[in-house]
Amino acid sequence: MRKTLAALGFMSSLLVCAQANATIAVSSNPVVPFLGASLETFDGLSAGTSANGLGFTTTFGGGATFTGDGLVTNIGVPNAYAQPFFGPAPGAADTTNYLAVGGNEFSGGTTINFASAHNIFGLYWGSVDSYNTIIFENNGVALAGGTFTGADVAPLVASGNQGSLTSNGFVTFSGLGSFNQVVLLSTTPNFEIDNLETNLVTGTPTVPETSTWAMMILGFLGVGFMAYRRRNQMVFRLV
Numbered sequence: 001m002r003k004t005l006a007a008l009g010f011m012s013s014l015l016v017c018a019q020a021n022a023t024i025a026v027s028s029n030p031v032v033p034f035l036g037a038s039l040e041t042f043d044g045l046s047a048g049t050s051a052n053g054l055g056f057t058t059t060f061g062g063g064a065t066f067t068g069d070g071l072v073t074n075i076g077v078p079n080a081y082a083q084p085f086f087g088p089a090p091g092a093a094d095t096t097n098y099l100a101v102g103g104n105e106f107s108g109g110t111t112i113n114f115a116s117a118h119n120i121f122g123l124y125w126g127s128v129d130s131y132n133t134i135i136f137e138n139n140g141v142a143l144a145g146g147t148f149t150g151a152d153v154a155p156l157v158a159s160g161n162q163g164s165l166t167s168n169g170f171v172t173f174s175g176l177g178s179f180n181q182v183v184l185l186s187t188t189p190n191f192e193i194d195n196l197e198t199n200l201v202t203g204t205p206t207v208p209e210t211s212t213w214a215m216m217i218l219g220f221l222g223v224g225f226m227a228y229r230r231r232n233q234m235v236f237r238l239v
Contacts, residue, residue: 022145025172026156028165030086030094030124031195032172037122038062040196042097045072051110061198063115070110070184071100076162081190084126085161085168093162098126098194102186109133109185112196117180120199122172125150126192130158133191136173137181146176170195 025032033039040060048071049056055067074097076082081100083093101110121136128150136146150158153171161167184191 021175022148022173023175024148024153025174026153027170027172028087028168029170030084031197032122032170033197034120034122034172034199036200037197038200040064041194042072042099045097047072047074047097060112060196061114061116061118062200065113066099066110067113068110068184069102072097073100074098079189081192082127082162084124084192084194085163085165087165087168090163094124094126094194096194098192101184101191101193102189109183109191112182112184114180114182114198117178118198119176119178120172120174120197121176121179121182122170122195122197123193124168124170124195125153125156126168126194127160127162127190128153128156128158128167128169129160129186129188129191131187132158133183133185134173135183135185136176136179137183138177138179140181143177143179146179148173172197 031039038059038061040058044058045056050072051066051068051070055065056072057063057065071081073081074083074095076093083095084098086092086094099110117138123134125132130149130151132150134148136143150156153169155166156169156171157166159167184193
């Protein structure tokens with residue numbers, strides 16, 4: 001029994017570590033679909049659509065509302081925002097709609113409010129800057145280890161280069177736990193994104209978060225310990 005308890009304790013530490021560490025994957029492919037993906041390209045919206053006021057709602061991820069200062073556009077404005085670079089040919093900029101967040105005439109950021117929980121999120125990140133920030137939240141509370149800046153998505157370089165795949169790429173975040181909000185921030189011009197992806201988890205059990213795993217393991221340990229004590233007490237009485 002002691003060996004069993006020790007093994008359970010070791011397993012719990014492994015599970016907590018696995019849940020607490022996010023996995024970041026980077027690709028130069030403008031769209032990297034994964035199993036069960038929902039895609040948002042912003043092409044179903046009119047250029048000039050803004051998230052100001054009540055925001056705008058799309059079918060992304062089973063239903064998502066974009067609020068804040070995001071602007072749907074398909075052009076670049078000097079010293080404000082630039083089209084994501086799709087490459088590899090020089091000047092191969094995104095000619096379709098994309099979302100520009102923060103900086104210049106904008107302030108604050110954009111929040112994506114999902115109607116249901118998710119645990120994977122991907123986006124094509126244009127001209128990555130260190131002052132671009134993405135935060136994963138659950139009911140307004142940031143997930144532990146769920147905040148990333150442009151400096152955290154190596155091998156992409158946070159140089160703001162608008163014409164190179166070294167600073168433009170598709171970034172996928174997984175292993176975060178469940179979230180229903182994604183906050184996009186930029187302190188200066190600009191955070192440009194396109195081709196968002198997330199997994200569809202409606203009707204599918206979500207992976208328990210770190211605290212849930214810990215409570216489950218502690219519960220198993222408690223049950224095992226009580227059974228161990230009860231068996232010892234019965235043996236003592238028989239003797």
